[in-house]
Amino acid sequence: MFKLKIKNTTYGISFSFFFVIALVTICSATQMEKLFMTLVSCALHELGHLVLMTAFGSSPQEIVVYGGGIRITPDNKQLSKNHDLVVLFAGPVVNFVLCLLTYLTNGGGFFCQVNFLLGALNLMPFRYFDGGRILALLANGKVCEFFRVVFIILSAVAMIHMILHGTVSISFAATFCFIVLSEVIY
Numbered sequence: 001m002f003k004l005k006i007k008n009t010t011y012g013i014s015f016s017f018f019f020v021i022a023l024v025t026i027c028s029a030t031q032m033e034k035l036f037m038t039l040v041s042c043a044l045h046e047l048g049h050l051v052l053m054t055a056f057g058s059s060p061q062e063i064v065v066y067g068g069g070i071r072i073t074p075d076n077k078q079l080s081k082n083h084d085l086v087v088l089f090a091g092p093v094v095n096f097v098l099c100l101l102t103y104l105t106n107g108g109g110f111f112c113q114v115n116f117l118l119g120a121l122n123l124m125p126f127r128y129f130d131g132g133r134i135l136a137l138l139a140n141g142k143v144c145e146f147f148r149v150v151f152i153i154l155s156a157v158a159m160i161h162m163i164l165h166g167t168v169s170i171s172f173a174a175t176f177c178f179i180v181l182s183e184v185i186y
Contacts, residue, residue: 041095085134095115
């Protein structure tokens, strides 16, 4: 991983990010355009978090770009619970607003779909996602664990349904495996 510290923030680029860029370069023009739109949507999602984090007087300690997205580690300055909630909701809200604007101006399309899915995925109640952090702020440990288990079971049922009907999505399967591993190992 390449890291550079500027003022109080460390910026990092993981080698997995370069793998994704290499993958984009060997794709067809249509696939490259879709991957680029997805990367832009992820960046705008994180920008939503950053803007509100900064507005509330916090700054990122570290920003790392990797193959699966962008990770922002806030500084040690504690925000209030309400400010934390607003910052966590900011990313998905950006995605839903972009989806709505694209739908209203173009009638939908891939950019609209990817933003809707990014917003919805990030609101799922898993530790790694914004929704899991939101749930942890709003509920006690047992309630959080119950929701996580229910969503893992529902995701497994959806995966089995897709496999049985021959419509399994490789990205869904990879995301599901990542979620289960992050919930078990975390």
